[in-house]
Amino acid sequence: MQTTTSANEARKGWLSLLAKAPPARLAALFDGIGDRPGFTWLRSPEIGGVMLRGRMGGTGAPFNLGEMTVTRCALKLESGEVGHAYVQGRDKAHAERAALVDALMQTGQAAALREAVLMPLEAERAGAKRRRAARAAATKVDFFTMVRGED
Amino acid sequence: MYVAVKGGEKAIDNAHEWLAEERRGDPSVAELSVAQIREQLSLAVNRVMAEGSLYDPDLAALAIKQARGDLIEAIFLIRAYRTTLPRIGHAEPVDTGAMACDRRISATFKDAPGGQVLGPTFDYTHRLLDFALAAEGLEPHAEEGLPAEGKMPRITEFLNKEGLIQEEPRSDQAPPDMTRQPMEYPAGRPLRLQALTRGDEGFVLSMAYSTQRGYAKNHPFVGELRIGTVPVEMEIPELGFAIEIGEVVLTECETVNQFTGSRTEPAQFTRGYGLVFGQTERKAISMALVDRALRWEELGEDDLGAPAQDEEFVLSHADNIQATGFLEHIKLPHYVDFQSELELVRKIRAEAMDAAMKEAAE
Incomplete structure (x- = not known):
């Protein structure tokens, strides 16, 4: 059970990363590793809407905020592993690549794939986040108190 | 009487072809790309996403291009597209406390932990036209600072610790959805917030302004305004666990309102809440004020x-x-x-005229 939980955590990690990855970057990295394995569709790519929710006051009861576009698909490799993808936006090729990565991460290619695809995506994402946070930090106000000369 | 009228197809086709030509404008000027609109008119894109109620910057940019910059027409296009999308499901409520903030300010506490982070704001600009922007090829450069680690704490939490602000009871009750069932009144706060977040910015702004001017005055302070990115998490049935399916930029405004107490509530601060897609702070603040005004009954x-x-x-x-x-x-x-109204008015006038003639003759 413990191993299932940590396996799920790891899988959640890469599925979440793939969902948010810029489609062009995933395409460049994934298409660079060689031939695609054969697969059959369990669910061919489908574009839909997911309703987002917020909480009143940020922490209270939920309310519906509006939808976002999501593309999902599921496929099965010839070797039997099943890959799923739920990715932001309307790019079917992106969903297909994400599902292929998910399936291949369950095979002997996992280490190679992690190195060639997931680690660069993760690093670029962290870099972009850091650059944005640094720009925000530069706009933090430093207050100084004016001394009134009354006495 | 219903009379079907046919005709005008040719005129309509020609009107639409001319529309396309006018949309393109002077062909000697380079055509706008959807990516340019998405990147360089991003606040228009944000508004279209918020009021179109669909988070997809590329689609919103396309809609703005198609609508020739008419944002309500663009919102219309997004709403129409939205209705064609199958609903895959719903996400977990976003955790705005974990937002990666571009901007975070408080008008109530100068020394708020986490600080006053201005972000890319129009505030404190002089509102003078910048003619340098008329020239192309400028490469702006933003300074970088040292980001703080950890979450940005919520301002209302400090007041909450002292019991000075009304509690926001947490629940996981599924909220009603106005896109799925017709509105009924009284609607309740979850539906109100859904309607306000996709409501017209101008309308919500004017309603909020009316409360400031004295119509249902409720003394708001912007306790906190934050803009930034939050991940969107969704439970995936076929996996049996939740994953992040994307991330969105949101603007959140929490107002803190003076409240002297009522028959049912002690003197304390009360809350108004605004949460809107994109960097849309005028709308989020407006939403919070209107939300607070609409809570009069429960308070x-x-x-x-x-x-x-x-x-x-x-x-x-x-x-x-x-x-x-x-x-x-x-x-x-x-x-x-109109024809029927025209005939009615003619008949009434004729009758009145006849009556007047008769009277004169007598």
């Missing part, structure tokens, strides 16, 4: 008869697509309706 306040206290009035007029649909339909052919 035991008096009904002052102010427009912003009237839930049905506010919610049924906040949607610019409904409003413009009903308003603009009156320009479409009403030949038969």
Whole structure:
């Protein structure tokens, strides 16, 4: 059970990363590793809407905020592993690549794939986040108190 | 009597072809790409996503291009597209406490932990036209600082610790969805917030402004305004666990309102809440003020008869697509309706004329 939980955590990690990855970057990295394995569709790519929710006051009861576009698909490799993808936006090729990565991460290619695809995506994402946070930090106000000369 | 009228197909086709040509403008000027709109008119894109109620910057940019910059027309296009999308499901409520903030300010606490982070704001600009922007090829450069680690704490939490602000009870009850069932009144706060977040910015702004000017006055302070990115998590049935399916930029505004107490509530601060897609702070602040005004009943306040206290009035007029649909339909052919009114007025006048003639003759 413990191993299932940590396996799920790891899988959640890469599925979440793939969902948010810029489609062009995933395409460049994934298409660079060689031939695609054969697969059959369990669910061919489908574009839909997911309703987002917020909480009143940020922490209270939920309310519906509006939808976002999501593309999902599921496929099965010839070797039997099943890959799923739920990715932001309307790019079917992106969903297909994400599902292929998910399936291949369950095979002997996992280490190679992690190195060639997931680690660069993760690093670029962290870099972009850091650059944005640094720009925000530069706009933090430093207050100084004016001394009134009354006495 | 209903009379079907055919005709005008050729005129309509030609009108639409001319529209396409006018949309393109002077062909000697380079054409706008959708990516340029997405990147360089991002606040327009944000507004279209918020009021179109669909988070997809590329689609919103396309809609703006197609609508020639008419944002309500663009919102209309997004709403129409939205209805064609199968609903995959719903996400977990976003955790705005974990937001990666681009901006975070408080008008109530100068030394708020986490600090006052201005972000890319128009505030403190002089509102003078910058003619340098008319020249191309400028490469702006933003300074970098040292980001703080960890979450940005919520301002209202400090007040909450002292019990000075009304509690926001947490629940996981599934909220009603106005896109799935027709509105009924009283709508309740979850539906109000859904309607306000997709409501017309101008309308919500004016309603909020009316409360500031004294119609259902409720003394708001912006306790906190934050803009930034939050991940969107969704439970995936076929996996049996939740994953992040994307991330969105949101603007959140929490107002802290003076409240002297009522028959049912002690003196304390009360809250108004705004949460909107994109960097849309005018809308988020407006939403928070209107949310607070509409809570008069649950807080035991008096009904002052102010427009912003009237839930049905506010919610049924906040949607610019409904409003413009009903308003603009009156320009479409009403030949038969008008013909009948014309005949009616002629008949009344003729009768009145006859009666007057008769009277004169007698």
